Amino acid sequence: MIRIKGIFFVAIDQSKPLSDQGPFDVVMHKLLGKEWRQIIEDYRQTHPEVTVLDPPDAIQHLRNRQFMLQAVADLNLSDSYGKVGVPRQLVIKKDASSIPDAVTKSGLILPLVAKPLIADGSAKSHELSLAFDQKSLQKLEPPLVLQEFVNHGGVLFKVYIVGETIKVVRRFSLPDDVCKRELSKNAGVYHVPRVSCAAASADDANLDPRVAELPPRPLLEKLAKELRHRLGLRLFNLDIIREHGSRDRFYVIDINYFPV
Known part of the structure; x- marks a missing residue:
């Protein structure tokens, strides 16, 4: 049903730089850890045209x-x-x-x-x-x-x-x-x-x-x-x-x- 509407989910390969993958319209993530948070933050800075769900710092607020x-x-x-x-x-x-x-x-x-x-x-x-x-x-x-x-x-x-x-x-x-x-x-x-x-x-x-x-x-x-x-x-x-x-x-x- 999702593909009929032209939406495709593509798994991110964590062994490769995120900027080398895609292009993406939206990045959805639920991974933890400082390293991943930094990767996502860097990606948001270099790819402002991509919607990231959601900013790591905002997510972190709900961890406590x-x-x-x-x-x-x-x-x-x-x-x-x-x-x-x-x-x-x-x-x-x-x-x-x-x-x-x-x-x-x-x-x-x-x-x-x-x-x-x-x-x-x-x-x-x-x-x-x-x-x-x-x-x-x-x-x-x-x-x-x-x-x-x-x-x-x-x-x-x-x-x-x-x-x-x-x-x-x-x-x-x-x-x-x-x-x-x-x-x-x-x-x-x-x-x-x-x-x-x-x-x-x-x-x-x-x-x-x-x-x-x-x-x-x-x-x-x-x-x-x-x-x-x-x-x-x-x-x-x-x-x-x-x-x-x-x-x-x-x-x-x-x-x-x-x-x-």
Whole structure:
């Protein structure tokens, strides 16, 4: 189908200089490492006529969860279609024994979602845990980000953004009743199976309409436009949840580059 439209994908040979290959109209990449970043930056300087998806420095911004959501927090997006924010969070770079005091001083409320600080696309960067009490906080492994858990009916929305095109799908997430059940047991750390992946699709599930209703399109369009500008990216996705019991209160909990 793509070839019928005159689009051809050509694999880049990493053993050869990029400037010796092509000519390309668009370069799409998701490789890591300083060497590759420099190659792409040099190529952008010498081939300004080629669209590079996306600038390495802009992509790098999403590799660290300490800064990932800052663009959303700075927006304070609120209009007639709803309000979009981010969960309160705390960054812990070392010394797990200091986490309980840091959480107390920050005013964060348990349970807390623990995420690896570095989001490099690896399986480990998707590992999540829930901490239910002060004692369990010391069992976590820094560097990490702690986010307040927001009840959201066990469903999240993956918002894929490709240029000005937006596609939204539903994914099963951590159900609220897990938090209630584990809290009642005074459980420590609950390790969460990977959520929001394609295998967890909730698009065909029989869901409560109040939970399944997609975020308003105008709100998503405004959010996507602002983030394209602020992040300098054209190929990324947002993980968004709706606060349970609310129709118009949304939180962005993760941003991923070039999701597959």
